[in-house]
Amino acid sequence: MSKINDVTQEELRLLGEEFKSKFSIHHLQLLAVKTGMIRRKRKCRAQDLVSLCVFLSQAIGTESLVSLCAKLTRATGIQLSSQGLNERFNAQTVQFLKELFLQVFRKKFSPMTPLSNRFTRIRILDSTAFQLPAQYASSYKGIGGGGSEAGVKIQLEYELISGEFLETAVRDGTSSDCRYGQERTQTLEPGELSLRDLGYFSIYDLEKIADRAAFYVSRIRWNTQVYQKEKDG
Template sequence: MDLTSLACQSLQRLCADLALWHDCSLSNEGLNQRFTPRAVAFLKEVFFTLLMHQRPALSSITETYRACFTRLRILDSTSFLLPANYGEDYQGSVSSGAKIQFEYELLSGTCLQLCVQQANDSDARFAYHTQHTILPNDLCIRDLGFFSLATLAEIDARGAYYITRLRSDIKVYIKQDGEWHEWDWESIGNRLGEGEAVEVEHVYIGHQR
């Protein structure tokens, strides 16, 4: 059985696989009724247990950052389609869909956020409404979908740090001779060789100066 495709299978196909691989006869409705709150809680515990088993493999990496940060928070989301009859509760951009928001704390191996939303809910809005959980010296690592100037400003105000990509409409300013100048990406890029990087101590980001 291809375990990676289980989430995409219909109840009928799952029942057929149970009969083929495990000699277990079960109707579609019988399988559906087994997804009880207790079954969901069990699957959550399996998930968190598997996460904890990964901690030893990450210990050599995380020890490097313990002296610098209280927590390493990695926030990401994943979306998937649902049958059309779920559309009233879980709307997507085209069809019915759900989104899982998951935030993992790397140093302790714990889950900070696990939330199921509609597929068309905004990642940036989710990040904004969870910023009250940020503590001093946290490092927040997020992809471009969570980008929001208001959220980044709040992270900074709480004494925490962040790693993020910039949207294409965001301008970057650096301070030279006491004045702010817009960052010239093309000029800087032309001066860098392959694999080289540049670090700037103080920058200002925004739509305009």
């Protein structure tokens, strides 16, 4: 497994631990009804689907339905056909998992009052990338070479004060963080704070953020020259 996939697995493992510690079975059932994932009593319950998607499956998007059904049976005793499981992965299930993910974020990263008083919004931009099977190369270009010819990068911008996702983009695995950051800079409003990792670093972009009367926290490249003004300017 590639280093990128190892990192992704670790991120999801940590997220799974948050799910375990913060949500009861009753809460999951209520959320499933609210999002329309469950409209009547089903063999596969909300907690079973969460277990399958978050805790039991170690392969991100590559494990077969037959294998997933076998894991579900071993863990819960529920027997479900691959077709039946495939039908569970619908728009309502996506909405259910999205709401669950959002609730974890809001509980984990509740804003600090001093920061929320200083800025109108606190925007956190980051990305994650992983390889796909080679047959998806025509849709999502990968790095090739020693890796797969197909790969995907997901860009996500999260607003810390409101707990909302501002933007999600799915792009080629070869796409540039820096270029995407410049696109997002055009949406910044005065008084907002932008938090970004080193991959988005660009002197030109930081100037544009300042021009928009917004603020930023960014790592800088090791070879960047930084000057400090004297008091006389």
